[in-house]
Amino acid sequence: MTFLRLFATSRMAIFILIAVLLISTEVFVTHTPAFSRHPVGLSVAVLFDLVFVTTALFYWLVARPLRLANSRLVVVALLMLRIALFILPKTAFSSDKIWPALLVLAEGAVLILVVLRIRTITKKYQFLWKETDRQTALRDSLAAVVSKRAADVIIGEGLTLYYVLVGWRLQSDLPVEARAVTTYRQSGQVALTAGVLIVGLVEGVVLHVVLSRWNPTVAFWVTALSGYGLLFFVADIMATVKRPSYLTKNYLHIRLGIRWRARISHSSIADVVPIHDKPSKQADRLNGAFLATPNVLLTLHEPVCVEGPYGIQKTVRQLSFFVDDRTAFIQALNEQKTLN
Structure with missing residues (x-):
């Protein structure tokens, strides 16, 4: 126990020494002529050094060896952010520039935490993707490290960049026999x-x-x-x-772009009818068609939760969308309803 305390004290002393040296360096930077010429860019650099670098040092020198809770990292990051904002001149940021910069820093902090816990995320993902789709598995894996809301935002932005950058190279994402x-x-x-x-x-x-x-x-x-x-x-x-929607033996998997997705059991579908106009708005009705008029309306026995981007959820009892082969789709659903 005495050795552990000595170990913790020595590591904490090293971290404090490095942090003090870093703070002193950043104070010197804020008083240089270069800072007065480029206040915004250097202010962001100061924030990055004091918040991210010191938090990373705390993780590697103290938190990780002693297996401290992640909440300690948050405390250190907030403390260093307060110190950074104190030493930065009030004229360094104009009101329309500081909040975008802080937003970028906040997202960077989340990404750094994700990188630090990549092994935990990977293990969780490998366990979950066998039981659900890859998007849900990745979101739940991230939620084990960051909050569910943060995971939804990361997945939302990640999917947008993913499909923009490599979407044209992807093969159709369909399970076997779907x-x-x-x-x-x-x-x-x-x-x-x-x-x-x-x-x-x-x-x-x-x-x-x-x-x-x-x-x-x-x-x-x-x-x-x-x-x-x-x-x-x-x-x-x-x-x-x-990534189109698809039918399996027991479920209709709705996947409408990166906007809406849901898994609906065939037994929960009360009716499916062709339509020719966009249905009127109702609290429990969702129009899933985008830049087109829906031609199919699903009515369910009980409300289901439809998931949208960035963690948006909507509970609906009716769902309208467009289907290319409407006749075959309605026939297939009716056959599955009969079997189930």
């Missing part, structure tokens, strides 16, 4: 999405030019958000093509 239920061939969704992207690019350029004359910073962030919105459209159509 029957695909495509939604894009007859709906015109691909052409409509391409049209939206072209119009969005043109409007984004015009809006950026107009806003930049008023406030360049606002113009930058509005353009960045608009660009991210367009990436969402690209990712959604890629997921729609490469």
Whole structure:
């Protein structure tokens, strides 16, 4: 016990010494002429060094060897953030720049925590993906390290980048003996999405030019958000093509791009009928068609939870969407209902 205390004290002393040296260095940096010329960039660097570097040092020098709880890392990170904001000049950040920078730092902290716990995440994922789909397995694996809300955000952003960057190279994601239920061939969704992207690019350029004359910073962030919105459209159509809905012996697996997904047992389907217009809005009804008019309406015996991006959930009793081969789809569902 005495050795453990001495071990902890010596490691903590080393960490405190390094932290003090780092803080002293950052104080010196804030008083250099270079800092006055580039206050925003160097302020972000100071925040990164004091928050991320010191927290990582605490993890490797103290927390990991002694197997301390992750809450200690959070305490250290918050303490160093407070110190960083104290030593930074008040003029270093304007009000419209500090919050985006802090948001980036917060996301970076979550990603660093994920990297540090990658072994735990991997083991959890290998256990879960055998019982559920890969997306759910990855989300639940991340939730074991970070909060469920943070895991939903990471998966939401990750799916968007994943399908944008490599979606065109993917093969159709269907389990063995599953029957695909495509939604894009007859709906015109691909052409409509391409049209939206072209119009969005043109409007984004015009809006950026107009806003930049008023406030360049606002113009930058509005353009960045608009660009991210367009990436969402690209990712959604890629997921729609490469990751269609499908039927198995016991379930209808709804996968509508990166927007909505659900697993509905055949026994829970009360009725399935063809429709020609978009149904009116109701609290327990969801329209899953995107840039198209739905042609199928599912009615369920009991409400089910449909999952959307970034952890959004909606409990519905009716679901409408577009199916390419509507007749065959309705017939297959009716046959499965009879068997079950």
